[in-house]
Amino acid sequence: MNKVRVGFVGAGGIAKNHLHNISKNDRAEVIAICDVKAEAAIHSGKEFSAIPYTNVDEMLEKEKLDALFICVPPFAHGDIEEKAARKGIHLMVEKPLGLELKTVSRKSEFIKQSGVICSVGYCFRYLDTVAKAKEYLRDKSIAMVRGHYLSAFVSTPWYREWDKSGGQLVEQSTHIVDLVRFLAGEIDEVYANMSLQVHKDIPNITIPDVTSVNFVLHSGAVGHIDSTFTQFDHRTGIELMGNDFRVVIDGTSLSIVEKDYTISYNSKINCYEEQDRAFIEAIVTGNRKLILSSFEDGLKTLAVTLAANHSKDTGLPMQLSSFSNSKFSIS
Numbered sequence: 658m659n660k661v662r663v664g665f666v667g668a669g670g671i672a673k674n675h676l677h678n679i680s681k682n683d684r685a686e687v688i689a690i691c692d693v694k695a696e697a698a699i700h701s702g703k704e705f706s707a708i709p710y711t712n713v714d715e716m717l718e719k720e721k722l723d724a725l726f727i728c729v730p731p732f733a734h735g736d737i738e739e740k741a742a743r744k745g746i747h748l749m750v751e752k753p754l755g756l757e758l759k760t761v762s763r764k765s766e767f768i769k770q771s772g773v774i775c776s777v778g779y780c781f782r783y784l785d786t787v788a789k790a791k792e793y794l795r796d797k798s799i800a801m802v803r804g805h806y807l808s809a810f811v812s813t814p815w816y817r818e819w820d821k822s823g824g825q826l827v828e829q830s831t832h833i834v835d836l837v838r839f840l841a842g843e844i845d846e847v848y849a850n851m852s853l854q855v856h857k858d859i860p861n862i863t864i865p866d867v868t869s870v871n872f873v874l875h876s877g878a879v880g881h882i883d884s885t886f887t888q889f890d891h892r893t894g895i896e897l898m899g900n901d902f903r904v905v906i907d908g909t910s911l912s913i914v915e916k917d918y919t920i921s922y923n924s925k926i927n928c929y930e931e932q933d934r935a936f937i938e939a940i941v942t943g944n945r946k947l948i949l950s951s952f953e954d955g956l957k958t959l960a961v962t963l964a965a966n967h968s969k970d971t972g973l974p975m976q977l978s979s980f981s982n983s984k985f986s987i988s
């Protein structure tokens with residue numbers, strides 16, 4: 658196959674990361690970059706020798722693309738995925754997949770029927786340390802899970818708005834929810850409390866800055882996730898515990914602890930690079946197993962976070978099965 662011809666929609670923070678990865682990949686080339694902000698498209702177009710667009714329809718019409726990176730904010734996905742999939746363009750879609758479960762569920766079905774390869778940006782799945790943790794846990798029974806995503810405020814304007822980002826759990830801590838699902842199995846029930854405590858003075862803020870989520874796994878194991886952007890630094894992690902063992906992922910490093918020994922690993926890879934390499938490799942070889950998070954998988958993680966938002970509003974625990982069948986929006 659010739660080089661994979663790649664287009665981008667959204668030329669903001671995360672797109673730059675992917676653009677660097679693709680420009681270094683000798684099996685791919687960046688062809689076109691679309692952003693509703695002309696200067697962002699032009700600036701990235703110059704940097705990566707790509708044609709700038711401000712209209713995604715025009716880009717898809719004029720350029721013959723093999724793959725499209727969708728790096729727009731959660732509220733802005735519209736029907737970009739469907740338009741590209743209809744043309745047989747493979748998709749790399751940033752998390753979260755949207756803010757309405759019904760819309761994203763329909764999209765998932767559409768993508769499946771189209772046959773295109775689709776990867777979702779749950780990059781932690783590609784860490785070598787996460788792979789080691791998964792292998793260790795293969796024959797273990799997990800009893801309890803603790804996760805956290807503790808960070809600083811993100812200044813991009815849409816992040817602070819509930820209707821645009823869905824709040825921190827949907828937008829960022831979704832990475833930890835996804836790791837819970839990847840390492841410990843499906844979540845059946847969630848209950849969440851959220852509140853705005855520290856950042857009340859930020860103009861237009863409508864999202865909580867502290868979130869606590871309890872959940873029950875399909876196995877019967879229980880767990881919780883703490884999420885906040887009241888901090889000045891960035892800490893993420895997850896701890897999975899069972900009979901005389903624990904697996905601790907702290908950022909990108911891993912410790913496996915048993916009664917008499919501890920093994921520690923520091924990740925040797927950049928998970929964003931690994932994820933993008935796997936996506937291009939999957940397109941070139943047709944090997945879909947290289948994709949560690951499909952659209953369907955990303956949809957399940959989204960459902961957990963939206964159900965938690967709903968629980969915050971009702972004050973009641975939410976069963977994922979009934980939420981997925983009946984409740985379809987961010988609150």
Ligand SMILES: NC(=O)c1ccc[n+]([C@@H]2O[C@H](COP(=O)([O-])OP(=O)(O)OC[C@H]3O[C@@H](n4cnc5c(N)ncnc54)[C@H](O)[C@@H]3O)[C@@H](O)[C@H]2O)c1
Pocket residue numbers: 666667668669670671672691692693694697713728729730731733751752753778779780813828829
């Ligand atoms: N996987 C990760 O670790 C990771 C890290 C950061 C961000 N993200 C995700 O990536 C997405 C984007 O985040 P970001 O930090 O790059 O945001 P950003 O605000 O920096 O950039 C988004 C860009 O999209 C453009 N845009 C908005 N609507 C558009 C449209 N309809 N067509 C074309 N361009 C459009 C904006 O003008 C902006 O330049 C979010 O969903 C975020 O959660 C993922």
